[in-house]
Amino acid sequence: MLVxxxxxxxxxxxxxxxxxxxxxxxxxxxxxxxxxEGQTTPIRVRKSKDGYVLIEGLHRLEALKALGEETVEGYLVRAVLH
Known part of the structure; x- marks a missing residue:
């Protein structure tokens, strides 16, 4: 379950x-x-060596950057190994 x-x-x-x-x-x-309205839809990221990599939500992330926000609400998605 995503948190x-x-x-x-x-x-x-x-x-x-x-x-x-x-x-x-x-x-x-x-x-x-x-x-x-604030951020209504969370973005999705995955963990990387030096932070996070955006999976979904480019325009939401860039909008928050434009507004000067320092944090973004999102879900941490774990990579599925095959």
Whole structure:
């Protein structure tokens, strides 16, 4: 079961492939929504050697960065070994 946690924004790395899909207009829209309602949907990250890697929630993460937030609510997803 996933449990919501707070993660330091500065310790979350965005993979290059995912960063290429960033839409600044969408970030602005989400940031405005967060000002009114707060963060309603957690992001998903996985643990890495030096912090965390973003799995899901690029636009939410970037919106929080734009708002100057230092933490983000999210779920820690563990990698499944095959």
């Amino acid at each position: 919501k946690e707070l993660f330091p924004v500065a310790q979350i790395r965005v993979p290059v492939k995912r960063a290429k899909t960033l839409d600044p207009a969408k970030v602005q829209e989400i940031a405005e929504s967060m000002l009114e």
